[in-house]
Amino acid sequence: MYLDEYKRWLAADLEDADLKPELARIEGNDEEIKDRFAVALKFGTAGLRGVLGAGTNRMNIYVVLQAALVATIIFFSPSLKACIISAFCSLSFLP
Numbered sequence: 001m002y003l004d005e006y007k008r009w010l011a012a013d014l015e016d017a018d019l020k021p022e023l024a025r026i027e028g029n030d031e032e033i034k035d036r037f038a039v040a041l042k043f044g045t046a047g048l049r050g051v052l053g054a055g056t057n058r059m060n061i062y063v064v065l066q067a068a069l070v071a072t073i074i075f076f077s078p079s080l081k082a083c084i085i086s087a088f089c090s091l092s093f094l095p
Contacts, residue, residue, distance in 0.1 A: 009055070041063050
């Protein structure tokens with residue numbers, strides 16, 4: 001599955017010109033491809049953090065845009081707004 005995702009990125013017309021050569025460099029390196037594409041970068045309590053580079057497990061324009069889209073959907077969802085406000089309010093009481 002991660003190889004399919006790698007091939008999709010390799011074949012795509014990417015906006016970030018630096019990613020294409022990086023993807024070409026790791027071609028044939030299964031361990032490197034797996035590390036970059038087997039999982040998605042996790043959004044934790046400190047936000048979105050990761051190594052810069054190509055792949056779903058790296059920090060790049062595509063991963064950031066995806067996270068921004070999800071955050072926007074959550075923010076404008078009436079059923080989830082209470083969760084966001086509750087979390088924000090609890091953080092405001094920290095020293």
